[in-house]
Amino acid sequence: MDTMSDELVHPERDEIRIEAVLHALADPVRLHLVREMDRIGVGVACGAIELPVTKSTRTHHLRTLREAGVIRMRKEGTSRIGTVRRDDLDARYPGLLSAILSAES
Amino acid sequence: MDTMSDELVHPERDEIRIEAVLHALADPVRLHLVREMDRIGVGVACGAIELPVTKSTRTHHLRTLREAGVIRMRKEGTSRIGTVRRDDLDARYPGLLSAILSAES
DNA sequence: GTCGAACTACGATGAATCTCGTACTATGGA
DNA sequence: TCCATAGTACGAGATTCATCGTAGTTCGAC
Numbered sequence: 001m002d003t004m005s006d007e008l009v010h011p012e013r014d015e016i017r018i019e020a021v022l023h024a025l026a027d028p029v030r031l032h033l034v035r036e037m038d039r040i041g042v043g044v045a046c047g048a049i050e051l052p053v054t055k056s057t058r059t060h061h062l063r064t065l066r067e068a069g070v071i072r073m074r075k076e077g078t079s080r081i082g083t084v085r086r087d088d089l090d091a092r093y094p095g096l097l098s099a100i101l102s103a104e105s
Numbered sequence: 106m107d108t109m110s111d112e113l114v115h116p117e118r119d120e121i122r123i124e125a126v127l128h129a130l131a132d133p134v135r136l137h138l139v140r141e142m143d144r145i146g147v148g149v150a151c152g153a154i155e156l157p158v159t160k161s162t163r164t165h166h167l168r169t170l171r172e173a174g175v176i177r178m179r180k181e182g183t184s185r186i187g188t189v190r191r192d193d194l195d196a197r198y199p200g201l202l203s204a205i206l207s208a209e210s
Numbered sequence: 211g212t213c214g215a216a217c218t219a220c221g222a223t224g225a226a227t228c229t230c231g232t233a234c235t236a237t238g239g240a
Numbered sequence: 241t242c243c244a245t246a247g248t249a250c251g252a253g254a255t256t257c258a259t260c261g262t263a264g265t266t267c268g269a270c
Binding site for chain 1 (some may be wrong): 128
Binding site (some may be wrong): 151152160163164168182183184185 | 214216217218219220
């Protein structure tokens with residue numbers, strides 16, 4: 001193809017909505033994903049986080065998190081490297097992410 | 106009736122789950138309800154907060170918030186007085202409620 | 211007692227969504 | 241080139257959920 005904008009779609013910081021963030025983090029599988037990404041810190045291959053769901057379900061949850069603006073994903077070979085958008089979330093909703101991630105499950 | 110435990114059921118502070126709180130606040134109608142209750146501060150008649158939904162839908166949302174541990178409700182005549190459980194939420198998830206309620210909608 | 215107001219209970223309906231399996235694409239190594 | 245790996249796309253099934261209407265309950269006023 002010619003113009004292959006091969007990048008994944010992410011909302012801008014200003015486009016992140018609080019309802020979408022809360023909905024994304026309300027699911028136990030997605031909350032686990034985000035906790036693991038945050039714990040590891042640097043970009044992590046999303047497939048490396050073990051989950052009790054299949055590959056396609058994992059893809060679904062990662063897309064939900066990405067479209068809500070909670071994580072950022074970039075392609076690297078055949079893998080996807082995911083990071084928590086802590087800077088954007090802290091700027092837009094100060095204290096929210098810390099409060100959620102520090103809560104004991 | 107004889108033993109009429111006329112009180113509404115609320116989870117104890119220790120029983121509040123973060124997933125339930127996030128799910129409860131992810132709905133725009135419920136988030137509006139909680140914001141109004143928090144703004145008014147003291148107990149407010151739940152029916153006084155105007156909403157674009159019917160009475161039975163309002164009841165459904167108030168029950169969701171109550172069962173998640175976000176609000177407390179007590180009976181007063183034929184009305185229900187609702188208050189945000191800020192003390193319990195702040196104790197269990199410090200900063201969470203402030204972060205959510207101070208977010209511009 | 212009777213009436214209205216506030217709220218709840220219950221069932222129905224349509225939409226969202228969590229899950230999966232299968233098929234497909236893309237990347238990199240042998 | 242061939243193939244394995246990592247991920248996505250798509251459709252299906254089951255569940256959850258937001259919404260409503262109607263009926264029923266409870267309380268206070270008259």
